Amino acid sequence: MNTIPTFSSMTPEAGLKKAFGMTRPDIIAQINASGLKGRGGAGFPTGVKWNFAASAKADKKYIVCNADEGEPGTFKDRVILQEYADLVFEGMTIAAKAVGAKEGILFLRGEYTYLRPHLEAVLAKRREKKLLGKNVLSADIEFDIRIFMGAGAYICGEETALIECLEGFRGEPRNRPPFPVNTGFLDRPSVVNNVETLAWAACILQEGPEWFKSKGTEKSTGIKIFSISGDCERPGVYEFPLGITVADLLKKVGGTKARAVQIGGASGQCVPASEFQRCIAFEDIPTGGSVIVFGPQRDMLDVLHNFLEFFVDESCGQCTPCRLGNRKLLEGVEMLKAGTCSMAYLRELCALGESMQLSSKCGLGQSSPCAFLSVVKHFRDELMGRTNSLTHA
């Protein structure tokens, strides 16, 4: 259950050796040609990101691996770091060569502290093998990686908040632009990539961009690692090509009885059974890999209640739409559960949700109303006039 066949089939350091025989623009060209997009959820083209950082002029540059995996229902990065840490560090070293960075930082979430001894051991071995250090692979390239522990904040998964935390500040997102590729950690160009993205970068260098492009769809190339949880027979980590339909995915994991599926975690969208033919890909339903299956017995209002409590707790509080908006939505769900919400007020709450999407400063507030809006849209008939909490069944 905890194996990822494609990652297991890779030859250790083959991608790294190839990259070290290439020029910097050639490496970036390979990543660009593969169409690899950020696997954390936002889906920004990785090659473009690397290219921005590579062309920025600075005395120092940084490669940051974002292992602050906090999105509800996501745990693929934990498995990748447990089983394929070398592949991730290989990806970071390739990125360092492409961008011209000497320092790498793995930002590991505080909840994963138990992974640290293993990761430190992997890093030590890599230093021994000259895969990190002063002369990586005996070339004139210096690169090393250190681990920085997060301190329990979901918002630090946002790249500028993560950088704030690294710098010793509250994890409050910055205005963008300037983007971290220009003005990142300590105002230096910094590439912040998800764990999985870096692992795929190493695979692409080994197998070539055509291999990667042969899987997935035209706009969403390659394979994606999914974290499946909830009401299904076989929860766990899976690899599927992007473009897979929700129905096919549910068949593979034994969740065909589902009444709805939450894709993309709490900040993603809720897909009802009537739309299970839709595809999971950046052009249809984007995801960072989290799929939570809801069986026929689930009350969608309970689900929303849980999500909104999460966002109220994890909002950094910096901007008003997110800080107060999530609170208002949570109160609204409580009213719906108590059966005291008028249709007019529900409409107001939906308008509030849309305002939050437009006016919040970062991805947290922009995406936190998604679940609320999609549940209201698809399960409207279950929400109103409740006399107890389980009237839908």
Add this chain to the structure above:
Amino acid sequence: MLMTERDRVTNEIKALTDKLGHNRTSLVPILQDVKRKYHRIDSFAMQVIADELGIHPVEVHSVASFYSFLGDHVQGKYVIRLCRTISCDMQNKERVARQLENDLDISFGETTKDGKFTLEWANCMGMCDQGPALLVNDRVFTKVTPESVHEILQECRSAFGQHAAERKEVHLV
């Protein structure tokens, strides 16, 4: 007695900042270390850290209070964090929560009188396929049942006995 304790804290923080660097980027790692060692970051420790890094103590407090693993509240030797997010919630985390409260005789957010256990909620800790999950300090427990809560607590209690003995020896030296 109070002074000795304060001197000890001061010296330890000084040694820590010498090791990690006297700059702002060391702030979070320093706070993590202090929290791990003393189970709280009090205003005295914040002042020393601020002096060492050349920043205002309010800055230290502002950072410490932002992160759920830091903060200035006192915690027990064992901090139990039960995941309350959706997948664990659907796997009956509520029953585990009830049993933890029963066995420890405290509510969430509280510390036992003997200072051994603190009970807290955690948001998604990435164990969604094996819920309900909880962390005891850095250690993760999965597929926790109301029955297994007792075993987990017992294990901590017996380990605590050993630690207490170790600490006494240190004091004697």
